[in-house]
Amino acid sequence: MKTHILPAIKLTALCIILLAIVYPISIWAIAQLSPNHGKGDLITHNDKTYYANIGQSFTSDKYFWSRHSAVDYNAAGSGGSNKGPSNEEYLKLVQARIDTFLMKNPGIAKSEIPADLVTASGSGLDPNISVQAAKIQAKRIAKSRNMYEKKINDLIAQHTEKPLMGMFGPEKINVLKLNIALDELSGK
Known part of the structure; x- marks a missing residue:
């Protein structure tokens, strides 16, 4: 069981960083290049x-x-x-x-x-x-x-x-x- 918990926690932390931080910031940055800055x-x-x-x-x-x-x-x-x-x-x-x-x-x-x-x-x-x-x-x-x-x-x-x-x-x-x-x- 211990062999599965640590990889699961690492995967969860990685998904949180990618999907809740990196991806939204990337989309926001791309939107700033549009004519109305994403508005x-x-x-x-x-x-x-x-x-x-x-x-x-x-x-x-x-x-x-x-x-x-x-x-x-x-x-x-x-x-x-x-x-x-x-x-x-x-x-x-x-x-x-x-x-x-x-x-x-x-x-x-x-x-x-x-x-x-x-x-x-x-x-x-x-x-x-x-x-x-x-x-x-x-x-x-x-x-x-x-x-x-x-x-x-x-x-x-x-x-x-x-x-x-x-x-x-x-x-x-x-x-x-x-x-x-x-x-x-x-x-x-």
Whole structure:
């Protein structure tokens, strides 16, 4: 038994040093080399600071709507709802989101609604929507802001982020950045 205790204590001490001291300090040091020193992608607008890499709630007709969040956009506890596509409660929730979207966006067929506008992301904090999700909202936003729809679509094109290295992932749009640009465009 004594032959096993000493190696176990040494291994425990080594793991504590590596995993609780060396690794966190290494990650912190690497983060200091990033643009915001590991503090995330911060945006200041109207004297408020937002994290551009964490989803925000937008529900007004004059803004692009965000992807839904199962955790109410609480970054302290990200996660999905864990309800499958056959769960009745989940299906009712998705149908309510579809009904709300159709009511606020007349003239759009149910089959045209992108899935990311009526389902929550896996983390509950997704800051992006698909290009299709942005384009389908352009008419509503143009009407509520008394703007030309072409200006809204041009703004969507300007804020579309291409896939990583041109091939990894889909095109996407950061909703917070797009809505801030929309406010700036409306203010001009």
